[in-house]
Every structure is written in C-alpha cells, then in structure tokens.
Amino acid sequence: MSPYRNGNLSVMPLQEFVLDGFQGGLQTQALLFALFLALYMVAVIGNLAMMVVITLDARLHSPMYFFLKNLSFLDLGYSSVIYPKMLTDLLSSSRVITLGGCATQFLLSLFLTTEGVLLAAMAYDRFVAICSPLHYPISMRPSVCARLVLGCYCGGCLNSILQASFTFSLPFCSSNHIDHFFCDVLPLLKLACAETTINDLLLFGLCGRIIVGTMLVIFISYGYITVTILRMHSGGGRHKLFSTCGSHMTAVSLFYGTVFVMYAQPGAVASMEQGKVVSVFYTLVIPMLNPLIYSLRNKDVKDALWRLGQRHTAT
Template sequence: MKERNHTTLTEFILLGFGSGLGLKEGPFVVFLVIYMTTTLGNTTMVFLISANSPLHISMYFFLMNLSFLDLCYSSTIAPKAMMSFLAGSKSISFHGCATQLFFFGLFASTEAFILAAMAYDRYTAICNPLLYPITMSKQVCIQLLVGSYVCGGVNSMVQTVFTFTLCFCGSNEIDHFFCDIPPLLSLSCTNTDINVLVLFTLSSLIIVSTSMVILVSYACIISAILRIRSAEGRHRAFSTCTSHMMSVILFYGTLTFIYAQPSSLSAPAQSKMVSVFYTLVIPMLNPLIYSLRNKDVREALGRTISSVFLK
C-alpha cells in the first residue's frame, strides 16, 4: 500500500449530490439558471464600468475587478459540475482536478483581498476626502490589485502543492461537485495532519488579516459618519458602504464555515450546500446588490440602455 502514490491515480469521480452515476437533471437546471444569471450580471457590471467614464474612479475599479473574479471562479466550478450532472461519467483527470483547485483557490483568495481593498477605499473617501484622489490614485489601485493576485496565487499554490503531493491509494470518489481541499484530504491514505494545519493556518491568516482591515476601516467610517451633523449627509455617506458590507458578510461567513475551522472535514453534505452558496449564489447576488443599491450604476445602466435603443 505504501508503495502506491498519487501517480498511479489518473482520475477522480465527482459524486456531486448523489453516489450514483445516473443523470441529475434537477441540480443541472438549478446550476444552469444560477450560472447564466451570474454570467449576465457580472459581465454587465464589467461592461458598464469600463464603458462609462463617470465610473472610472477607484471605487468602481475594484467593483469591476470583483465582478471579474466572481465570473472567473464561478466559471471554474459551474461548467464542469453541470457536465458531471448530465454525463454518464463524472470523471475529472488528476491534473484537471489540480488545475481546478488552483484556479478556484486563486480567485477566491484574491476576492478576500479585493474586498479588503474596497473597505480601505471607502475609508479614504469618507475619512480623508481631500487626500482621496492622491491616496487612491490609479497607480495605487493597480498595486493593490496586483498585490491581491500575488497573495491569492501564493496561497493557492501552497494549498494545491500540499494537497496533490499526498498519496491517493484508496477510493477515487470525491464526495463533492468540484475538487476542493477537504473532500480530497479525506481520500488520502497518508497522514493529513500537516495539510489540515496548513489549510487552517493560511485560511485563518487570510480571513483574519483582511477582515481586520475591513473592521478597522468601518470603525473609522462609522465614527466619521456619526460626526456628520445633517441626517442627509450621514445617509449619503453610509449608503456608499452598505452594498460592500452585505457582500463582505455573505462572503466571509461562508468562507469561515468551510475553511477556517478545524472541523472543516466533517459534515460533507452540509459543506456542499454551503459551497454552492459561496461558489455560485454569492457571485450571482453581488451584481444585484451593487446595481440595485448604487445610484451611479443604475444611472450608467439607464444611459447604456437608452443609447442602445436610440441607435
């Protein structure tokens, strides 16, 4: 048994939401509707922000990249999952599984840093408005974006390497609808204590560090808003932050449940349902949250629609 290593395993089987190999039309339809809505919403957000010059400020620069990330990591998961629901074979190659895990980890980790950058942007705009154009210049925004991708890439690379250097010499059936770390660790025939520790440590480090930036930023923001004398001014300042706060709560709540607790390897059925929420539902909701609650985005959408019909 010890002589067999992961090189003898050429593929995994994604069980999805059932142990059988039959068709799963119900999950396919649900995933298809959610994914189409996600694709339409996030593509529209990227197009609106890039095509409307009034939205070419740092706040919408990060929002555009948030929509791009949502589109990317949903696309990493949903198409393969939908294929497995309808195909007679639910297999994914060893290297395909590693690739999916890496890109999902990259996009999901990067999103955490982007949300932190968005909180810092709101802090600067509300607490230091005179210095806002300088503090959040285009160069600074690009640096924050690149830094987010670098940090996300390092985390994803470490997690992927640690996971796929394990020995998989037993079952190749993954009790999940995509290649994620917890169900993969449960398939290993070697000791995974180090992997669990790395997963917990890096996930906690990312969640704690980025959430601290968000919490400190919003503590300063709330303090500054409370000093505004007019109720209208307080409402206007706070309204620029509510959409971001909703996205943060949804994203960090589900991410913490899956990865930042030692018991993340237990209750696979519950973990799958939570995974559906943060891999598909949250990316679908983010464009709706920002477009419905943001006056500038709604006006840009109105201008775009008017220009299309007037032509």
Template sequence: MANLTRGSGFVLLGFAGGPGVQATLFLLFLALYAVAVVGNMGMVVLIGADAGLHTPMYALLRSLSLLDACYSSTIAPRALRDCVHPDRAVPFAACATQFFFLSLFGTTEAFLLAAMAYDRFQAICSPLRYSASMSPQLCARLVSGSWLCGGLNAATQTAMTFSLPFCGSRELNAFFCDVTPLLPLACSDTMVNQLVLLGLCGAIIVGTFGVVLASYASILRAVLRIRTRQGRRKAFSTCASHLVAVGLFFGSVFFMYAQPGAATSMERSKVVSVFYTVVIPALNPLIYGLRNRDVQRALHRTGRKLFGLLALARAA
C-alpha cells in the same frame, strides 16, 4: 494499496438523488451561472464604457466582477455536466487545475474585498485627500497585489495537496475538487496539510476581514460625527452593498476553511460551497447594481446611447 493518484484520477460524487433531483440541480446551476456571467460581465462592460464610473471605487468593483465571472466558470460548467452525465470521473491533472483556480479566485476575492473596504475608508474619513490617496497607481497595485497573494496561496495549497499519495477509494465527496474532501483520501499523514490549511487560510481570512472591520470601525466613527440625518444616510448607503457582499463571502468561507474539523460534515459543506462558489458570484452584480444610483444612471445613459446608435443604423 496501489497508488491511484495520477493514473486514475477521482470520481466526483456530487449531490445524491435520482433523475428528478439532478434535473432540478441542473436548472438551478444553469440559472445561477447565467446570472453570474451576464451580470458580472455586464458590470465590467458598463464600468469600462461609462466615464462617470471611472473612479477608484468602480475600478475595484470592475476587478471584482471580472473575478466573480471567472470564479463561477471554474465550478458551474463541470457541475452542469455531472448533473446530466453518469460518468463523473475527473482526471488527476484536471482536478489539480480546477483546485488551483478555485484557490486563486477565492483568495484574490478576499483581498479585493479588503481593498474595497479601504477605499470606502478613504472616501468617507478623508474625502478631501481621496483623489490623491486613492490614485490610479494605488488601485492598480491593490488589484495586482490581490492577484499575487491569491496566486501564492493557490500554488502552495495545490503543491501540498496534490503531492500527497492517494490510494484506495477514488470517490471524492464533493461536486468539485477541493482540499477538504481530498485530504481524507490520502494514504499518508495529512496533519501538516491540515495545519497549513488552517494556518494559511485562517490568516488570510482573519487578516483581510480584520482590514474590513478596522476600516468600517473608522467609517462608523466618522459617520456618527455627521450632524444631519441625510448626510449619515448618504454615507451609509455607499457602504451598504459592500457590507452585504463581505458578510456573505466571509461567513461562508470561514465555515469552510478557517475552523478546525471543517471536513467532518461534507454534506453540509457541499451546500455551503454551492453558496460561495455559485450563488455569491450571481448575487454580487445585483447587490452592487440594483440599489446603486451611480450604476443605475450609467445603465440609463448607456441604454440611451445604444438606442441612439440603433436608430442611426436603421436610418442609414
């Protein structure tokens, strides 16, 4: 068979269905993408503009919001195009680029969520030392370290996957370039790639999730020592949003990458991949914002400032 890797690229099959199904998918992707970008960039601007949110917790949340905006932008624009355009061919270089950034943002998010769990551990278990233990320098190192680990994993996965010879069918049973639908198209043995995928991604997911579990186990012990119900409720409320986000992200990612035979049910995997690449970035601003009193107060303060500026501009 002729090697079609670099000459022809791939064809994204996306989701099956006629024009009505594609129109529905287009509207769904468009709505989720709009919420993800507006919500996450709104969080970035709000946290940067409001001095009351200049704390380690919100510095990490700001990084997560920026990451989620980038994450959804890696997937949604191409998915929107493919819903209305009959030509779903994607060049080899474009596929590799999308795959790299998908791996980069996904891995970085796992490490950021672990860093946020560590921040909550310090805030609840060592409140008197919190300002010293979670210094701006440490926050910067946690964020930069998350990006570095994400970049190393993305570079490794991209180099190993796109160095394979692809021949025969160019049809990629997915709506974006990902490792699980790519491996079956290779015309050489992919056992090493599958072992690296399972080992490296499994280690990242289990390792970061282990940090989350260890942090919240310590938090739970500390909260149970609090004598008043109001104190326990306040402590739990600071962690509830993060726990929801952690459960959604790690649950869907574990299903996709950290189990043997993850690529055997591609139709089911496509539904799960929509969830963690588009739905979760859209949900995170709502999870962290709607029930967070600090964010609500900051939003009110920022709104009053904007109305004041508008009133001054009209008066002038």
C-alpha cells in the same frame, strides 16, 4: 508516475477521480441542473454587465468602481472554474475528472483568496474617501489602485500554489471517488494514503491568517467610517454614505461568513452534504448576488445602466 509503497504493498497512484456530486435520481439531477444553470447564467450575465458598464461609462472611472470591476471579474472567474464541469456531470453517467483537471480547479483558491483581499482593499478605499476626502485623489491615484489590485492577485496566486503543491504532493491510492461536486482540498485530503497533518495545519493557518488579517482591515476601516458618518450634520449625507457602504458590508458578510464556516473553523460543517450546500452558496449564489447588491443599491450604477440602455436604443 512511480508506484507508491504502503508497507509491503505497492500501489499505483491515481491518475483520475470521480466526482460524486449530489445524491438523487434522474429527476433530482435534472432539477438541480435546471436550478444551477439558471443561477450560473444570472451570475455570468450580471458580472459581465457590471464589467461592461464600468468600462464604457466614463463617470464610473473611479477607484471604487475599478475595484468593483475586478470583484465582478473574480466572481465570474471562480464560478466558471467549477460550474461548466459540474453542469456537464449532472447530465452524464461518467463524472470522471483527470488529475490535471482536478488541479486546474484549484484556481478557485486563487480567485477566492484574491476576492477576500480585494474586499479589504475596497474597505480601505471607502475609509480614505470618507475620512480623508482631501487626500483621496492622491492616496488612491490610479497607480496606487493598480498596485493594490496586483497585490491582491499575488496573494491569491501564492495561496493557490501552496495549496495545490501540498495537496498533489500526497499519494492518492485508495478510492478515487471525491465526495463533492468539484476538487476541493478537504475531500481530496480524505483520499490520501499518507499523513495529512501538515496539510490540515497549512489549510487552517493560511485561511485563518487571510481571513483574520483582511477582516481586521475591514473592521478598523468601518469603525473609523462609522464614527465619521455619525459626526456629520447632514442627514442626507449620512444616508448616502451608509447606503454606499451598506452594499460593501453586505457582500463582505456573505463572503466571509460562508468561507469562515467552510475553511477556517474545522468541524463546523457536520457532513459533506452540508459542505456541498455551503460550497454552492459561496461559489455560485454569492457571485450571482454581488452584481445585484451593487447595482440595486447604487444610484451611480443604475444611472449608468440607464444611460447605456438609452445609448443602445438610440443606435
């Protein structure tokens, strides 16, 4: 790679970075390792279990669970992009990551964006199911669901490619210490020895459009859903539908609340230490909670888990 000229000084661009991670001594690092390992294992087991149950139980082969299966895959994906490396760093004195490894962690952007759009698709699915039940089998036929999910992944790929391209086109020639536990856009921009205004505008514009656009779909869908449910005469039917939608709205609130604070509201996070805590929440705690939210509040999933357990016991 050719050197970058800064005024009269020529410096070689960085080829590797050091992830500073969390502050603290050996005891603190050991406690964090145990905590994050436990949370990560729960996230992996929970999301894998959801994917296996939905795949094996024919009663869950419906659009809602097709989307939920993809949600579990995304949760598993973006936590696994970050935490194996982070857990290794907690036990190591060397926290070096190559430029290529750093770029690979931008897959997080792909998974996060795809999940945000997928949550909007799931809200639309519930809207059609509750507000237009007679048209639901046609409107949400398998080919339509597949195209919706494919569109979610295409949106995630586009955002990830743009963010990575604009970020790694910058020259990094100052300190190679990233004040974070993974290669995120914001701390990387602080290391650039070039103007980053375009990058800041791109980050704010893309994240803002994605968040606002998907949230509009969710709010409009649930506005119609709420009106439809309140018009129902059956109290039991209303309770069942509110319970089903409640799981999704809980997942939406957790996901969008933290992502909005981190990426779409510049200055909301006062320090990088606070930013690290917020990052842990959306990269690990949410992937761990989503399977619990959807399994504990969903009778169909609990019944499927019970049937799978009975089948395993019988064999």
